[in-house]
Amino acid sequence: MDRMTRFETPLQIIELDNISRFNNILDIGAGGEGLAARIGKERVYGVDIRIDEIRELQTKGVNCNWAVCDARKLCFRNDVFDLATIWFSLMYIKRAEDKVQVLNECKRALRKDGVLHLMDAQVDTDKGVFILNARFKLPDGQIVDTGYGVSGQQKQTFEWLQTHLIELGFKAVEQDVRKHWFRILCRK
Ligand SMILES: C[S@@+](CC[C@H](N)C(=O)[O-])C[C@H]1O[C@@H](n2cnc3c(N)ncnc32)[C@H](O)[C@@H]1O
Numbered sequence: 001m002d003r004m005t006r007f008e009t010p011l012q013i014i015e016l017d018n019i020s021r022f023n024n025i026l027d028i029g030a031g032g033e034g035l036a037a038r039i040g041k042e043r044v045y046g047v048d049i050r051i052d053e054i055r056e057l058q059t060k061g062v063n064c065n066w067a068v069c070d071a072r073k074l075c076f077r078n079d080v081f082d083l084a085t086i087w088f089s090l091m092y093i094k095r096a097e098d099k100v101q102v103l104n105e106c107k108r109a110l111r112k113d114g115v116l117h118l119m120d121a122q123v124d125t126d127k128g129v130f131i132l133n134a135r136f137k138l139p140d141g142q143i144v145d146t147g148y149g150v151s152g153q154q155k156q157t158f159e160w161l162q163t164h165l166i167e168l169g170f171k172a173v174e175q176d177v178r179k180h181w182f183r184i185l186c187r188k
Pocket residue numbers: 028029030031032033034035036047048049050053069070071072086087088089092093148
């Protein structure tokens with residue numbers, strides 16, 4: 001595998017849901033562009049393993065309830081959140097068993113009938129690096145353009161995630177599967 005080769009998607013236009021109708025929102029991998037925090041603000045508990053990601057968003061005025069924490073072992077009690085968002089964060093967690101552990105932790109922290117809202121890239125390439133180019137449209141009209149670059153040495157597809165969500169006991173609600181990314185809503 002040549003780590004210097006890369007696969008880059010064309011620009012993906014992605015409309016984000018208005019999650020602020022939920023009260024307590026857990027956002028996993030909340031750094032980057034801070035998309036969930038920009039929408040849900042004080043309703044969001046934004047978890048990131050890297051404090052520098054959080055600090056950067058704070059300097060840009062993006063705020064929520066930040067927590068520096070490894071999503072494989074969440075610093076929250078059982079059954080507390082109405083919604084858990086994982087938006088283009090699992091692609092940053094390379095090992096399959098770590099991805100599954102994060103999903104399991106989200107399930108633990110969600111209340112009964114709580115919703116998991118997962119959006120992520122279809123990473124299935126023989127290149128060393130995978131880059132998803134995206135333009136996000138937020139419910140208030142804000143536009144966020146970004147590129148998420150990760151290791152291509154992983155296989156993360158909709159089918160793979162769907163299988164694991166079912167194994168973990170989530171019930172499917174809605175899905176939207178595109179060539180380069182997907183959106184899954186399911187219930188605890
Ligand atoms: C680039 S962001 C993904 C997009 C982000 N949700 C947004 O709104 O733009 C991915 C984040 O996941 C974080 N991350 C990676 N592994 C993690 C883990 N085990 N626990 C928590 N956060 C993690 C990274 O530090 C990074 O900030």
